[in-house]
Amino acid sequence: MNLPRLVIAGTQSGVGKTTITLGIMAALSRRGFKVAPYKVGPDYIDPGFHTFVTNTKSRNLDLWLLTEEKVKYLFQKNSRDFEISIIEGVMGLYDGVGTKKDKASTAHLAKVLKAPLVLVIDGSGISASAAAQVLGYQLYDRNIDFKGVIVNKVSGEAHYQLIKEAIERDTGIKCFGYLPKTAQIELKSRHLGLVPGMEVKELKSQIDKLIKLVEDFINLEGLMELGKKAPQLKIQKESEEIRQLKIKARDISSVKIGIAYDKAFNFYYQDNLDLLKELGAELVYFSPLYDSKLPSDLDGLYIGGGFPEVFGAELEENKSMRQSIAWAIKNRMPVYAECGGLMYLTREIKTLNNQSYQMVGAILTASIVTERLQRFGYVEIKMGKNLFNVQGCVIPAHEFHYSKLQDDSKLPYTYQIRKKTKNWQCGVGTENLLAGYPHLHFYSYPRLALEFILRCWEYRIRRNH
Numbered sequence: 001m002n003l004p005r006l007v008i009a010g011t012q013s014g015v016g017k018t019t020i021t022l023g024i025m026a027a028l029s030r031r032g033f034k035v036a037p038y039k040v041g042p043d044y045i046d047p048g049f050h051t052f053v054t055n056t057k058s059r060n061l062d063l064w065l066l067t068e069e070k071v072k073y074l075f076q077k078n079s080r081d082f083e084i085s086i087i088e089g090v091m092g093l094y095d096g097v098g099t100k101k102d103k104a105s106t107a108h109l110a111k112v113l114k115a116p117l118v119l120v121i122d123g124s125g126i127s128a129s130a131a132a133q134v135l136g137y138q139l140y141d142r143n144i145d146f147k148g149v150i151v152n153k154v155s156g157e158a159h160y161q162l163i164k165e166a167i168e169r170d171t172g173i174k175c176f177g178y179l180p181k182t183a184q185i186e187l188k189s190r191h192l193g194l195v196p197g198m199e200v201k202e203l204k205s206q207i208d209k210l211i212k213l214v215e216d217f218i219n220l221e222g223l224m225e226l227g228k229k230a231p232q233l234k235i236q237k238e239s240e241e242i243r244q245l246k247i248k249a250r251d252i253s254s255v256k257i258g259i260a261y262d263k264a265f266n267f268y269y270q271d272n273l274d275l276l277k278e279l280g281a282e283l284v285y286f287s288p289l290y291d292s293k294l295p296s297d298l299d300g301l302y303i304g305g306g307f308p309e310v311f312g313a314e315l316e317e318n319k320s321m322r323q324s325i326a327w328a329i330k331n332r333m334p335v336y337a338e339c340g341g342l343m344y345l346t347r348e349i350k351t352l353n354n355q356s357y358q359m360v361g362a363i364l365t366a367s368i369v370t371e372r373l374q375r376f377g378y379v380e381i382k383m384g385k386n387l388f389n390v391q392g393c394v395i396p397a398h399e400f401h402y403s404k405l406q407d408d409s410k411l412p413y414t415y416q417i418r419k420k421t422k423n424w425q426c427g428v429g430t431e432n433l434l435a436g437y438p439h440l441h442f443y444s445y446p447r448l449a450l451e452f453i454l455r456c457w458e459y460r461i462r463r464n465h
Contacts, residue, residue: 001076001080001232001233001234001235002232003075003076003079003080003085003230003233004083004084004085004224004227004228004230005079005084005085005086005087005113005115005116005227005230006084006085006086006087006115006116006117006118006223006226006227006230007040007087007089007106007109007110007113007115007116007117007118008020008021008024008086008087008088008089008118008120008150009089009092009093009106009107009110009117009118009119009120010089010091010092010093010119010120011092011093011119011120011121011122011133011137012091012092012095013091013092015120015121015122015152016120016122016152016153016179017088017089017120018046018049018088019152019179019210020120020150020152020179020214020218021050021086021088022049022050022053022207022210023179023210023211023213023214023218024086024214024218024220024223025037025050025053025054025086026053026054026207026210026211026214027211027214027215027218027220028084028086028220028224029053029054029055030211031220033083033084033224034056034081034082034083034084035054035056035082035083035084035085035086036054036056036078036079036082036084036085036086037050037051037053037054037056037058037059037085037086037088038050038058038059038060038061038075038085038086038087038088039058039059039060039061039087039088039090040060040061040062040087040088040089040090040105040106040109041060041061041062041090041091041104042060042062042064042065042378042398042400042439043060043090044266044267044268044305046058046088047059047060047270048266050088052203052207053207056082057270058270059074059078059269059270059271060269060270060271060441061074061075061087061109061113062104062398062441063096063103063104063108063109063112064096064097064103064104064378064396064398065378065396065397065398065441065443065444066441066443066444068112069236069239070239070443070444071109071112071113072112072113072233072236073236073237073238073239074271074443075113076233076235076236077238078271084224084227084228085227086227087109087113087115089106089109090105090106091105091106092106093105093106093107093117093119093137094106094107094137094140094141096108097378101140101141104378107141107144110144110145111143111144113233114145114230114231114233115145115230116145116147116148116226116227116229116230117144117145117146117147117148118147118148118149118150118176118223118226119134119137119146119148119149119150120149120150120151120152121133121134121149121150121151121152122151122152122153123151123152123153123154123159123160123163123178124153124154124155124181126163127159127162127163127166128162128163128166130151130163130166130167131163131166131167131169131170131171132170134149134167134171134173135170135171138171138173145230146173147173147174147226148173148174148175148176148222148223148226149167149173149174149175149176150175150176150177150178150179150218151163151164151175151177151178151179152178152179153179153180153181154178154179154180154181155180155181156180160175160177160178163175163178174222176218176219176222176223176226177217177218177219178217178218179213179214179217179218180213180217241446242446245279245446245447245449245450246278246279248450249279249280249450249453250280252280252453252454252457253457253460254280254281254282255280255281255282255299255300255453255456255457255460256281256282256284256295256297256298256299256300256456257276257281257282257283257284257298257299257300257301257302257452257453257456258284258285258286258294258295258298258300258301258302259273259283259284259285259286259302259304260286260287260288260301260302260303260304260341260344261285261286261287261304262287262288262289262290263289263306263307263311264288264289264306264307264308264310264311264314264315264340264344265288265303265304265305265306265308265340265341265344266304266306267304267305267306267338267339267340267439268302268304268305269439269441269442271441271442271443272440272441272442272443272449275442275443275446275449276302276442276449276452276453279449279450279453280453281453281456284298288303288315288318288321288322288325288344289311289314289315289318290318291318291321292318292320292321292324293320293321293324294321294324294325294328298328298333299333299334299456299457299459299460299463300333300334300335300336300452300453300455300456300459301325301328301333301334301335301336301337302335302336302337302452303335303336303337303338303340303341303344303345303435304337304338304339304340304341305338305339305340305341305439306339306340306341307340308340308343308344308349308359309340309343309349309351309367309369309403312349312351312355312357313355313357315344315357315359316357316358316359322358322359322360322361325345325360325362326360326361326362329345329360329362329432329433330362332431332432332459332462333432333459334387334432334433334452334455334456334459335362335387335432335433335434335435336387336388336434336435336452337433337434337435337436338435338436338437338438338439338440339399339400339401339436339437339438339439341435342363342367342405342428342435342436342437343359343367343403344359344360345359345360345361345362345363345433345435346359346360346361346362346363346364346365346366346367346405347359347361347363347364347365347366348366348367349366349367349368349369349403350366350367350368350369350406351369352369352370352371362433363405363411363428363433363435364411365405365406365407365408365410365411366405366406366407367403367404367405367406368403368404368405368406369402369403370402370403370404371402372402373400373401373402374401374402374403374404375399375400375401375437376399376400377398377399377400377419378396378397378398378419379396379397379398379399379417379418379419379438380394380395380396380397380417380418380419381394381395381396381397381415381416381417381418381426381427381438381440382394382415382416382417382418383395383414383415384413384414384415384416384427384429385414385429386414386427386429386434387429387431387432387433387434387451387452387455388434388447388448388451388452389451389454389455390445390447390448390451393445395440395444395445395448396441396444397417397438397439397440397441397444398438398439399437399438399439400439401437408425411428412428412429412430413425413426413427413428413429414427414428414429414434415427415429415436415438417438426438432455432459
């Protein structure tokens with residue numbers, strides 16, 4: 001299968017990888033190319049920016065949450081109608097789980113997809129030393145298709161030419177341009193990373209400036225040619241597991257699942273939503289911030305992560321929506337919620353500045369925002385009895401949150417979570433509700449999606465009788 005593609009990696013976090021990747025995606029899209037955007041790893045925020053600049057849903061390629069075969073399948077499935085796929089890396093090139101080279105790092109992903117790789121380096125304060133840095137990344141793993149370098153934070157054209165000469169002479173790797181140190185592009189951060197695109201004021205103006213910089217200083221034609229030279233991929237067919245689930249789903253009449261989506265809730269793996277649709281569900285989007293009540297005739301709810309603590313006042317003010325969701329849960333509508341969705345379903349959110357905002361109240365405790373990061377990283381969940389009806393199985397997941405639940409020992413937990421030598425409980429589960437801090441990728445255990453749809457179908461039958 002011929003799928004033009006590039007991986008944009010960084011030497012480390014903060015080197016400018018996201019800014020440069022966004023600029024390349026945006027500039028190519030502005031030129032009329034159909035760009036498929038991707039992000040290595042579990043992050044939700046960068047894909048939001050990708051989606052904004054390409055007008056195409058960005059997707060996560062995560063080799064901890066998914067097997068190599070599933071990543072290859074999803075990449076091929078979602079890239080075939082595009083002229084080029086641009087894949088933004090995570091952290092530093094070789095940073096993944098632990099210190100193994102091939103454990104969910106950008107390097108691992110580049111090898112799995114046989115994708116040409118372009119490395120972003122920081123050029124401030126160096127010249128020939130840049131070649132030594134690039135050489136180290138090149139020699140660390142010779143199995144990577146390491147094809148290019150982009151230099152960030154360069155003082156000017158003369159400075160770039162010094163760096164370019166040394167790198168191309170001593171490593172044989174081509175330089176595809178630079179961004180100047182004076183570039184006034186700032187994508188602000190908050191406690192969970194970059195501020196989501198839908199919140200950044202004047203984002204379009206910032207992106208326009210970034211496109212101009214990329215057009216002026218980066219060799220876009222060369223990057224396109226590099227992407228087109230990516231080797232053919234062996235076709236990865238849909239798994240037998242998914243085929244069987246689709247066969248089972250044919251016996252279920254279509255169900256309507258409400259998807260909470262607005263500035264407060266927008267952290268979803270796009271492949272999760274796609275799988276629900278492929279199994280026959282109709283997805284109905286609504287806003288807990290702005291809609292007065294749930295859409296009519298829903299059979300289930302999916303409330304993803306986000307920043308309910310940032311929009312606590314607005315969520316509290318929308319009392320009719322909170323009551324609508326509480327009523328639905330009380331009347332046994334199936335509800336699945338992750339992280340920010342969990343917080344929204346508690347009685348209240350308590351913020352760092354001692355503000356307290358009333359929430360849905362379906363989970364009888366408060367969520368407390370903390371100064372310190374509570375959980376961060378990949379985990380494994382052993383499932384107890386819960387909404388998904390997958391008791392006893394172990395599922396990979398990811399956590400990243402600065403809040404915790406109050407009085408947590410009294411809650412009906414259904415997740416037994418393990419991370420290395422640490423163990424804890426999470427996942428508040430009742431007959432029709434499952435809400436926890438971990439983010440799940442349905443393709444890691446596709447039966448999750450079908451079981452959720454089945455619970456929604458059973459609810460529809462009960463409601464109609």
